[in-house]
Amino acid sequence: MKGTVLILGASSAIARATAAAFASRGYGLYLAGRDEEELARDAADLAIRHQVPVATGRFDAEAFAQHPAFIEQVVEASGELAGVVVAFGYLGEQSRAVHDWDETLAIIQRNYTGAVSLLNLCANRMEQAGTGFIVGIASVAGDRGRQSNYTYGSAKGAFALYLQGLRNRLAPAGVRVLTVKPGFVDTGMTFGLPGMFLVASPRYVGERIARAVERGRDVLYVPWFWRYIMLIITHIPERIFKRLKL
Amino acid sequence: MNRLTENLSGWGRYPVAQCGLLRPERHKGLGGLSAEGGIARGQGRSYGDAALNQDGAVLLTERLNRLSAFDSERGTVTAESGLTLRELLDVVVPRGWFPLVTPGTGYVSLGGCIAADVHGKNHHHDGAFSRSVLEFELFDADGAVRTCSPDVQSEAFNATMGGMGLTGVIGDVTLQLRPVETAWIQAQHAPARDLEQALTFLQDNEHDARYSVAWIDLQSRGRALGRSVVMTGEHAVRDALPAAHRADPLQLKLRGERNVPLDMPGWLLNPLTIRAFNALYYRLEGRKTSPFIVGYDKFFYPLDALGHWNRLYGKRGFVQYQCVVPLEQAHETLRQLLDALAASGHAAFLGVLKRLGAASAGQLAFSMPGYTLALDLPFGGAATLELLQRFDEIVLAHGGRVYLAKDARLSAESFRQMYPRYDEWLAVKQTLDPQGRFSSSLSRRLGIGEPS
Ligand SMILES: Cc1cc2nc3c(=O)[nH]c(=O)nc-3n(C[C@H](O)[C@H](O)[C@H](O)COP(=O)(O)OP(=O)(O)OC[C@H]3O[C@@H](n4cnc5c(N)ncnc54)[C@H](O)[C@@H]3O)c2cc1C
Numbered sequence: 001m002k003g004t005v006l007i008l009g010a011s012s013a014i015a016r017a018t019a020a021a022f023a024s025r026g027y028g029l030y031l032a033g034r035d036e037e038e039l040a041r042d043a044a045d046l047a048i049r050h051q052v053p054v055a056t057g058r059f060d061a062e063a064f065a066q067h068p069a070f071i072e073q074v075v076e077a078s079g080e081l082a083g084v085v086v087a088f089g090y091l092g093e094q095s096r097a098v099h100d101w102d103e104t105l106a107i108i109q110r111n112y113t114g115a116v117s118l119l120n121l122c123a124n125r126m127e128q129a130g131t132g133f134i135v136g137i138a139s140v141a142g143d144r145g146r147q148s149n150y151t152y153g154s155a156k157g158a159f160a161l162y163l164q165g166l167r168n169r170l171a172p173a174g175v176r177v178l179t180v181k182p183g184f185v186d187t188g189m190t191f192g193l194p195g196m197f198l199v200a201s202p203r204y205v206g207e208r209i210a211r212a213v214e215r216g217r218d219v220l221y222v223p224w225f226w227r228y229i230m231l232i233i234t235h236i237p238e239r240i241f242k243r244l245k246l
Numbered sequence: 247m248n249r250l251t252e253n254l255s256g257w258g259r260y261p262v263a264q265c266g267l268l269r270p271e272r273h274k275g276l277g278g279l280s281a282e283g284g285i286a287r288g289q290g291r292s293y294g295d296a297a298l299n300q301d302g303a304v305l306l307t308e309r310l311n312r313l314s315a316f317d318s319e320r321g322t323v324t325a326e327s328g329l330t331l332r333e334l335l336d337v338v339v340p341r342g343w344f345p346l347v348t349p350g351t352g353y354v355s356l357g358g359c360i361a362a363d364v365h366g367k368n369h370h371h372d373g374a375f376s377r378s379v380l381e382f383e384l385f386d387a388d389g390a391v392r393t394c395s396p397d398v399q400s401e402a403f404n405a406t407m408g409g410m411g412l413t414g415v416i417g418d419v420t421l422q423l424r425p426v427e428t429a430w431i432q433a434q435h436a437p438a439r440d441l442e443q444a445l446t447f448l449q450d451n452e453h454d455a456r457y458s459v460a461w462i463d464l465q466s467r468g469r470a471l472g473r474s475v476v477m478t479g480e481h482a483v484r485d486a487l488p489a490a491h492r493a494d495p496l497q498l499k500l501r502g503e504r505n506v507p508l509d510m511p512g513w514l515l516n517p518l519t520i521r522a523f524n525a526l527y528y529r530l531e532g533r534k535t536s537p538f539i540v541g542y543d544k545f546f547y548p549l550d551a552l553g554h555w556n557r558l559y560g561k562r563g564f565v566q567y568q569c570v571v572p573l574e575q576a577h578e579t580l581r582q583l584l585d586a587l588a589a590s591g592h593a594a595f596l597g598v599l600k601r602l603g604a605a606s607a608g609q610l611a612f613s614m615p616g617y618t619l620a621l622d623l624p625f626g627g628a629a630t631l632e633l634l635q636r637f638d639e640i641v642l643a644h645g646g647r648v649y650l651a652k653d654a655r656l657s658a659e660s661f662r663q664m665y666p667r668y669d670e671w672l673a674v675k676q677t678l679d680p681q682g683r684f685s686s687s688l689s690r691r692l693g694i695g696e697p698s
């Protein structure tokens with residue numbers, strides 16, 4: 001076995017597929033999330049299909065005070081981590097966030113501060129061990145602020161910047177950091193939403209993530225063409241962009 | 247749960263219905279129909295409108311495909327109803343197990359296999375899918391979960407096996423598997439010069455095997471009517487394999503799938519091309535008269551190698567007519583059906599004949615001892631419907647029935663005549679779903695759920 005990968009937010013469809021991609025490469029897994037019944041199902045499935053050890057545990061991205069103990073518990077159960085994947089996230093409703101501070105805070109904490117709190121802990125351990133990889137699932141929505149989802153976008157954008165800094169810090173220690181920027185993915189988050197196009201399957205995204213880790217990539221747009229779509233979008237001059245209905 | 251409104255059809259792409267899709271990602275989401283009702287849908291491999299619900303909710307099970315237990319000593323496996331047979335095979339074959347019963351495609355869900363109580367090429371020996379089901383969970387109309395088995399909640403168990411999703415949504419399923427030594431099949435073909443000989447081959451011990459099926463050349467006429475290639479097979483033992491496969495007998499190199507990328511033009515499958523194909527097929531396949539070793543995927547799922555093959559029929563879609571006719575007078579009934587087909591001038595692309603054994607316990611289950619005939623016909627509007635109506639008359643006159651998993655056009659009246667245990671089924675349905683929340687385009691067309 002190649003060591004254990006901690007999946008944070010393991011019940012999301014993208015996380016499930018990413019976990020499967022790592023398991024098929026011989027990694028053990030620690031699946032963490034809030035819905036323990038679901039985690040138990042995921043764990044049984046991955047263990048049967050891939051014949052690797054799979055443990056589960058509960059955490060809440062917003063319960064910052066409990067994060068240190070949680071990471072201790074993970075390491076105790078599964079040993080020092082080979083890798084960690086931050087997959088949890090929350091799209092929320094922009095129209096609600098405008099008036100509702102709780103919604104705004106939930107979006108920020110579940111996409112950004114919660115991830116920072118947990119990754120700080122993992123990064124320190126990995127830096128000390130001199131090995132490991134960190135995967136953060138940000139979003140193309142973090143590449144430019146748009147009226148329809150800028151609270152989510154700003155949290156994802158901040159997360160991407162954090163990952164960039166972390167990569168810079170950990171490079172000398174031999175710890176790799178991968179920033180993943182998915183376009184539209186066919187999950188519970190997006191199912192039935194209007195305006196979806198070029199939707200990728202979670203399975204494809206999970207495979208690509210594991211491959212990018214194997215190849216030591218830094219930033220992964222997935223599917224690949226989103227790199228170019230976002231290149232164009234980020235180059236629209238602000239004076240024009242601000243008038244667009246996006 | 248978000249809802250996606252979409253135009254949906256079954257595998258035959260006729261008819262099309264506008265449905266509100268729900269797609270739970272978590273197990274308890276399978277109870278998502280209890281409030282407003284609707285119908286479950288697995289892989290949409292039923293041909294007609296069984297998994298459609300015009301202007302209503304359709305709950306997709308595709309994301310609930312997890313295995314939760316596999317006992318490799320006893321060969322039992324538990325998984326969510328959205329798991330496909332193909333995924334199951336990937337897990338269990340390398341460990342020496344095989345489903346007791348499999349239909350002709352691996353792209354079906356366990357839920358769909360139960361709801362249609364599907365049969366395989368071994369029905370005459372091993373019965374239908376229900377025979378392999380030890381237990382399942384049923385989310386009923388109140389969102390309550392019942393565990394059903396032949397001993398516990400046996401009425402709900404039987405009414406659900408073949409109940410076309412109308413008793414509730416199936417959750418976890420526990421199956422008994424069959425031990426196999428290899429992933430290979432020892433197969434053999436025998437050309438049968440006419441219908442009579444095909445029927446003989448399908449039942450005599452000399453030609454029969456655990457798995458058997460006859461492919462009918464539907465273009466043959468007159469004395470050659472029903473000319474067939476009878477294809478049989480057994481799970482190959484290790485010693486029967488060529489040396490190259492013997493070291494790792496449970497490993498198959500599965501072929502990649504090719505796809506039909508677009509709708510083909512409607513004229514592609516015309517009487518001329520269909521005739522040419524059938525003649526060629528008869529010659530090539532009829533030649534394989536000595537035993538040969540073939541991977542399980544090629545033997546059971548020849549059509550799965552071509553993804554979206556239903557697009558070959560173009561936008562108009564196609565219908566499959568599948569009926570079973572009782573053993574007595576089977577030859578006469580089948581001859582009448584083939585004659586009616588020939589007389590109609592319709593070109594059917596594919597014809598398959600299978601022997602069926604004992605009936606299942608499900609009151610709406612399809613199987614009965616006899617022969618089942620399946621015909622694929624390009625959908626040609628009223629003329630096609632008339633022909634199939636004519637088929638219904640022949641089948642009814644001889645005590646047979648039409649398979650609901652393939653059906654898109656049967657009448658409510660014929661349904662009642664073909665399924666004489668409907669009242670028994672209805673009594674159970676009324677206890678599980680008194681308000682009739684579970685309904686589909688098929689159930690409304692056939693009046694399933696209504697008092698007789
Ligand atoms: C190429 C091909 C070959 C085939 N060969 C055979 C064969 O040899 N023998 C045979 O018997 N059939 C055969 N079939 C038919 C197929 O096996 C059945 O139609 C089967 O039901 C399809 O499963 P599905 O998951 O696609 O179900 P769907 O088509 O999605 O649904 C079929 C029915 O099952 C119900 N259902 C699905 N999931 C659930 C659930 N979780 N809970 C409750 N109800 C549910 C639906 O409501 C619907 O009534 C074949 C089909 C194709 C396309």
Ligand SMILES: NC(=O)c1ccc[n+]([C@@H]2O[C@H](COP(=O)([O-])OP(=O)(O)OC[C@H]3O[C@@H](n4cnc5c(N)ncnc54)[C@H](OP(=O)(O)O)[C@@H]3O)[C@@H](O)[C@H]2O)c1
Nearest residue numbers: 011012013014034035060061088089139182184185187189
């Ligand atoms: N789908 C897309 O198109 C898309 C595009 C770009 C980026 N992404 C990102 O990809 C990631 C996976 O998304 P998905 O589409 O698979 O979404 P999803 O199914 O909605 O998954 C979101 C996950 O986040 C977890 N979560 C939410 N709040 C949490 C909290 N406070 N503590 C712990 N876990 C929490 C949820 O777990 P529980 O509810 O079980 O606790 C759930 O597993 C997310 O970060 C998302 O932002 C998605």
